[in-house]
Amino acid sequence: MKKRVVVGLSGGVDSSVAAYLLKEQGYEVIGLFMKNWHDDSVTISDECPWLEDSNDAMLVANKLGIPFQTVDLSEQYKERIVDYMFNEYEKGRTPNPDVLCNREIKFDVFMKIALDLGADYVATGHYCRKSTIEKDGKEIHQLLAGKDDNKDQSYFLCQLSQDQLAKALFPVGELLKPEVRAIAKEQDLITADKKDSQGLCFIGKVRLPEFLQQQLKPKEGVIVEVEKSNQIYNQTQPNFNNKLEELDYLSQKKSYAVSDGKVVGKHQGAHYFTKGQRKGLAVGGTVEPLFVIETDVNENVIYTGQGKNHPGLLRNVLFVSNDELHWIREDLAINEGETMQVKARIRYRQPLQDATLHKVDSGLYVEFKDAQSAITEGQFVAWYLDEELVGSGVIS
Structure with a gap:
């Protein structure tokens, strides 16, 4: 047959x-x-x-x-x-x-x-x-x-x-x-x-x-530009008692207020935009192009910064919670307290990046060797051993 x-x-x-x-x-x-x-x-x-x-x-x-x-x-x-x-x-x-x-x-x-x-x-x-x-x-x-x-x-x-x-x-x-x-x-x-x-x-x-x-109704809000030199990006890191505290600190995204920058335009709904987005802002007159560095759907504000290396875009640790963690190779899944050296990517077509997985009680930290641009909640991070994709998770 x-x-x-x-x-x-x-x-x-x-x-x-x-x-x-x-x-x-x-x-x-x-x-x-x-x-x-x-x-x-x-x-x-x-x-x-x-x-x-x-x-x-x-x-x-x-x-x-x-x-x-x-x-x-x-x-x-x-x-x-x-x-x-x-x-x-x-x-x-x-x-x-x-x-x-x-x-x-x-x-x-x-x-x-x-x-x-x-x-x-x-x-x-x-x-x-x-x-x-x-x-x-x-x-x-x-x-x-x-x-x-x-x-x-x-x-x-x-x-x-x-x-x-x-x-x-x-x-x-x-x-x-x-x-x-x-x-x-x-x-x-x-x-x-x-x-x-x-x-x-x-x-x-x-x-x-x-x-x-079709589903999410337009709702006018402001576009705020945050300068690279803003003190938010120059805070001294606290002393950590252990690696876990450090990972937790580094995985947190920045929270912004309108007073952190200047209003440079209007938009039709923060939920239409995503981190790292450059098109569709319709704000001109900046030296470097504006990128979305954060969206606040509750306050309906979009925060932007000039240039693709704006510090608001860069971070080197992300977190995946247990309920959104998936191992294709369940036999290779690491346990709490264990780490694994991998290559990882946070979007399609991104070249693979060196990273370390850290398993903790509530989920998994992915710590990249180099800062990554526009780590975006809801997107998938996938990790590889050589050319094999062994696991993935939703960025939380």
Whole structure:
């Protein structure tokens, strides 16, 4: 019996080539397109991206001679991703919908549908790799970075579990992007030259502020600029009795008041902005560009500073609470009082940074060797041992 694989065909080149490769490897392949959104009032242009994408996915399936169908997951997507996002933004946190989409939709709701179709595996076009080792007589699945450094997407899968990985396949993970396009061209697939999709995972061409405005009402507030020379940044550090006190102190974000700077403009809602953001402030006349250094959703104030090295952006310790801490490799999880040297990143495409994990009673501190810019609550930090992603957590 051939093993059966359901491929999430997104209408892009990566998943198209994933389906082709699996067929070549002798699997019985089924293509499924996930329709995750159909509120056309929040797409930017008149084009209907999901229709175009599902059409491309269908043409690829026809070309490859594999069965194809569309599944409508918009109800679950709204509940698990969109509602969660609005909730996080209202709290002044910045969620990562793509990480959640993989954990909650592709490798959960979608995976269950695939398994109901008798699938042995679910495959996607992600640039990452999976390897399986045996340890103490048990199979353990490793999530490894993709071969293409420019495209490595392991970060987006940082919340997967062993059960999810056991059923996952990533056929393009061993390839470079140009090789994937070349295969698509050779096989005359309609997606060969298609641009990579931008925008929210599957919602199509949506700009986040417009999307947020559907639910979070505009509310005018002030933009305050805080000078680099402000005394907030020049306070002497207290003496610490132990490492824990030091980590706790260094992980705290600065709290600002309007009196700490000067009002330089107005905005339509602090919940539309995120730390490190530069675009959309509409304040001119500064020597260096203004960056958001903090948002206060309760007082509806945005604090900004000039230049990407403004001290308000930089910090080298962050905290993850126990309930938002996740180990892909549960067998490597550290216990209270233990530390681990890792490479870590706090956003997709960020080069890996040297860091030390410190496990404490209430969670985990990640201490970076170098200060990081715009550590943002609600985003994910992921840590690696060599090229293996072993754990992640939500920055609190």
